[in-house]
Amino acid sequence: MKIKSKILLFSTVWLVTMLLLINGSIFLLFHKLIFDNETNRVAEHTESVVSATNAAVATGGDVRSLLRAYLPTNGMIRIITDETASVLTISESGEMLDLPTKYQNEQSVEVRTFDDIPYAVVSVPLIWTDGSIVMLEVTENLEDSQRTLRTLLLVLVIASVIVLIPALFLGNMLSRLLLTPIQSLTKTMKHIQETGDYEKIKLPSSSKDELYTMGMTFNQMIDMLEQNYQKQQQFVSDASHELKTPLTVIESYASMLRRWGMKKPELLDEAVEAIHEEAVRMKAMTEQMLQLANEDAREVLEKKEVDLLEVAEKACQHIHVSFEREIQVVKQGEVFRVWADENKLKQVVYILLDNARKYSQGRITVTIKETSETCSLSVMDQGIGISKGDLEKIFDRFYRVDKARARETGGAGLGLSIAKAIVDAHGGEIAIESREGKGTTVLVVLPKQRQRDVKANEA
Structure with missing residues (x-):
């Protein structure tokens, strides 16, 4: 029915x-x-x-x-x-x-x-x-x-009929009024299913009732689906473009090996080294793309109380030992506990430190600061810096400021995209300030532990 x-x-x-x-x-x-x-x-x-x-x-x-x-x-x-x-x-x-x-x-x-x-x-x-x-x-x-x-009985019967007939007519009008947005929604969904186009329903500007809210929610969902679809298309396009170069290099060197590898030992060493480097770069790039895919799927975070200062100090120590870089840790405050996924938070810190290491030669300064509601971590280097035009696109996937330098360091332009996705999932904020030739500072702000308790009590 x-x-x-x-x-x-x-x-x-x-x-x-x-x-x-x-x-x-x-x-x-x-x-x-x-x-x-x-x-x-x-x-x-x-x-x-x-x-x-x-x-x-x-x-x-x-x-x-x-x-x-x-x-x-x-x-x-x-x-x-x-x-x-x-x-x-x-x-x-x-x-x-x-x-x-x-x-x-x-x-x-x-x-x-x-x-x-x-x-x-x-x-x-x-x-x-x-x-x-x-x-x-x-x-x-x-x-x-x-x-x-x-x-009296006859009067009551006639009065009932007089009331009933207009009521049925008005009930029919009311049902049409209520079902028209639903029918429009159904029609739009069928059209989307048939054509594959993302189409919105028209909303009356005069009505602000629950049906209007339902239509607005549907339009917002269509916007989100369209954006995700465009991101997916862009991701596939960028990934294909990025993977095309190492695959071309590997194919070229493999062809050279088939022709001249046995006759020219020096070419054999060069080809094997190039193929190995490109394979390692492809592996790292693939892992980063899978990481982004998981972040887009809004993977469930295993949150607990984490000491941001402790995480930062360990990461700085590892970078110092591995790459012999001078890293200074500055703390401003006493308690630096945040409600976060510890492994994800470590990944953000390593990404920021690794970028600072790759694109600078001087000292790296890591500052941990607390306020009444948040804790922040900033990573400042004295490297090549980033232009204003590049700052607007710095969090885009596969975007690299210096493509030649990134090729040397093995970067694929995915690190900051991953870091931003992780920070957003934690309800935090990430921002970058930079001046060309002076250096770059990346700031990450996360909510403190007690903010989680306040939200839980409000719920």
């Missing part, structure tokens, strides 16, 4: 149920009020008849004439003995003479129905002229009240 049909069915059933409950309650309330008023009126009239009859019996007056004087309009008065026999019946309606008699030894007030016509019947015990106990029964036809109730 379609949502539109479900909405119409639910709204119709709900409305009909409410109308039945309300109108039924109104009808039953008026039914009780009308018949209670009628029976109370007949009961009061019966009390007057009993008082007058007792006085007439005591004085020996004409009871029949008295009762005829008290006869209600469209009613009947009769005397019933304990043998359920009528000794006296007074009525101007022949139909009421056929009503069955019923003896009761106590006073009663009730409504009896004969041939679908209601009658108010009041029975009161009475001492008759012969000294026996009889029942004085006063009966009055309530057909007028019944017609009034039927008119």
